[in-house]
Amino acid sequence: MGEPIVTLEDLLYPGLRAVCVGINPAPPSVAAGHYYRGRLGRQFFARLRAANVLPASFEGFADDAAFAAGIGFTDIVKRPTPSASEVRRAEIEYGAKLLDAKLREHKPGLVIFTFKRTAQALFGDFVGNGFVPGLELGGTDVFIMPAPYEKAETAASTIRHLAAHVDRAVPRTELSAKRSPGYRSADLRKVEDEMTQHRHRFCEVCTDKVSPSSAHRFRVHSLACDRCHTELRKIGSGYARLSSRRSRSWAVLGRRTTWRSHGVDT
């Protein structure tokens, strides 16, 4: 028997100016209900502001402001883990296909990998960051964000390249009527349904087979087996209170959501 897990929802809608892609959500960020919290997280958003991707000032949470400005957020794997080493190969492979489908569906102007090793999980080893020749995903240009510890002048130079690209190729657009966080088109639902059908007898966390006795509930409600469910309960402080919190307002939950089919709401 499995249960849904709590993660950060995808913030996507068609025609976004850019989409920031991480490897998977951090448990503290899931608990907070917002992407990229903390001081280093603020530096990430500061770089987006420096590149004219974000407005110079805003109120509230940075990811909310970014989304309102046409910047989306997602991850290759939606399962939160304390360490990236706990992300499994099968999850990466599955998530990469789903990410490609999401990007082809939503057609953002740019894909920003927030962490180089996230991109290396998809493209293999490559040198440098910024706009790396030969990298594209879902028919979209790819930018590799310099790491937080990179020298300030080096990072600033790379960010200037991003700013130039944004000014040229990613104009600010009118917000679409389809911009609600839960929006998914029929085409994307079809892709997800096909992938879920293909994997519905396996736990998406450990990829072990799920016993026949739990198959029905697994298929309908959950994608995690007993063992993984137990482990997942240990991460994410809001997990155990999910059922009661779901009845509360969206503001309380922030950007948290239940995870199905590797992070896409169903």
Add this chain to the structure above:
Amino acid sequence: MEWTHDEAGERWYATGRDGTDWEIIRSGDRYGVIVARWDHPDWWAESLEDAKALAEERDAAPPLPREEWVTEARIFSD
């Protein structure tokens, strides 16, 4: 390093000797040390003191000469 913490006491910040920003977060009964991935801990420690010591040890270590760099490890396990 000089550590400061936020009002809620859930995060601690310090700047390293070369300007590297370090962050420690509390998640449950563990403490995560962040330096490379914006909001995702690179290491975990059992106590705040251990987390601070780990960050300070890493920050104090001399950089490896380029000829000793190795290819980055895969980020996923089999």
